[in-house]
Amino acid sequence: LSYPARRVAIFGGTHGNEMSGVTLVNLWIQNGKEIQRKGVETKPFITNPRAVEKCTRYVDTDLNRAFTTENLSAPSGDDLPYEVQRAQQINETFGPKGSPEAYDVIFDLHNTTSNMGCTLILESSKDHFNLQMMHYIKKAIAPDSCPVLLTEHPLLKYSTSRSVAKHPIGLEVGPQPQGVLRSNIFESMRLVLKHALDFIELFNEGLEFPPCTVDVFRVSEKMDYPRDTNGNIIAMVHPNLQDCDWEPLNPGDPMFQTFDGTTIRYEGAGTVYPTFINEAAYYEKQQAFVTTRRETLAAGAIKKT
Numbered sequence: 001l002s003y004p005a006r007r008v009a010i011f012g013g014t015h016g017n018e019m020s021g022v023t024l025v026n027l028w029i030q031n032g033k034e035i036q037r038k039g040v041e042t043k044p045f046i047t048n049p050r051a052v053e054k055c056t057r058y059v060d061t062d063l064n065r066a067f068t069t070e071n072l073s074a075p076s077g078d079d080l081p082y083e084v085q086r087a088q089q090i091n092e093t094f095g096p097k098g099s100p101e102a103y104d105v106i107f108d109l110h111n112t113t114s115n116m117g118c119t120l121i122l123e124s125s126k127d128h129f130n131l132q133m134m135h136y137i138k139k140a141i142a143p144d145s146c147p148v149l150l151t152e153h154p155l156l157k158y159s160t161s162r163s164v165a166k167h168p169i170g171l172e173v174g175p176q177p178q179g180v181l182r183s184n185i186f187e188s189m190r191l192v193l194k195h196a197l198d199f200i201e202l203f204n205e206g207l208e209f210p211p212c213t214v215d216v217f218r219v220s221e222k223m224d225y226p227r228d229t230n231g232n233i234i235a236m237v238h239p240n241l242q243d244c245d246w247e248p249l250n251p252g253d254p255m256f257q258t259f260d261g262t263t264i265r266y267e268g269a270g271t272v273y274p275t276f277i278n279e280a281a282y283y284e285k286q287q288a289f290v291t292t293r294r295e296t297l298a299a300g301a302i303k304k305t
């Protein structure tokens with residue numbers, strides 16, 4: 001990678017009830033000083049204003065699943081679901097997805113009800129620019145931790161709002177209830193973004209970033225709640241697992257607890273690292289948590305020429 005990262009966007013309100021991103025982006029739309037950096041043009045943008053207005057995840061369909069080639073190439077019209085129309089507009093403004101005209105970097109700000117801390121979401125293990133950025137952020141934020149979730153997976157990957165950019169980065173901070181602002185969550189999101197923008201400024205100034213490695217958690221499997229034949233949930237996340245995002249789950253460890261107190265154990269083959277444990281928005285997606293596996297990725301040197 002050698003071109004500068006001149007065009008950067010910060011998305012908030014991709015989910016209208018995730019309040020840190022909505023609030024930060026609205027703040028920066030009013031006064032962008034905090035996100036200005038030398039040699040970078042940073043645009044704060046509310047992606048789903050109708051969902052923000054109603055303080056709901058979405059109006060018709062999940063915007064963060066809507067950026068499929070099918071949706072983006074569909075003939076536009078008022079009859080399309082609101083979020084599909086929105087995806088087409090966002091793709092025009094910040095994409096087109098996969099084209100040289102696309103924005104260089106998009107940060108997409110999310111909150112989770114899970115105890116994930118300040119998580120960076122990476123979509124491609126081959127994105128050396130993002131790997132270098134994440135390495136920089138991890139170092140800057142230490143001794144606090146900043147796990148990287150790699151969503152690259154043949155079946156579980158989804159078409160995000162940020163995916164219209166050349167370098168898409170998700171920022172997922174929790175725990176924070178839907179529709180609620182918590183100062184600690186808000187401030188840690190703000191701090192990660194500060195380091196991210198500092199990195200882009202340094203890169204554009206011509207600083208060379210030498211080869212490095214980044215520890216990531218690669219999405220492995222989606223786990224649903226136990227359900228009856230009508231699809232109703234018959235067990236909850238086990239208290240031993242609740243809030244234990246990123247901690248090892250071994251075969252035989254408690255996973256769910258039925259309403260009469262029976263423990264359901266993890267029966268997988270080896271150690272996994274669950275995350276998005278008991279995320280409120282994922283009940284409708286039949287997902288209690290995802291398992292991940294640890295991996296170390298190598299990032300090549302990068303320097304602007």
Ligand SMILES: CC(=O)N[C@@H](CC(=O)O)C(=O)O
Pocket residue numbers: 015064108110111112113121160170172279281
């Ligand atoms: C809780 C939540 O909304 N998480 C995001 C994760 C992401 O942005 O990749 C989503 O499901 O779209």
Ligand SMILES: [Zn+2]
Pocket residue numbers: 014015018109110111
């Ligand atoms: Zn979200």
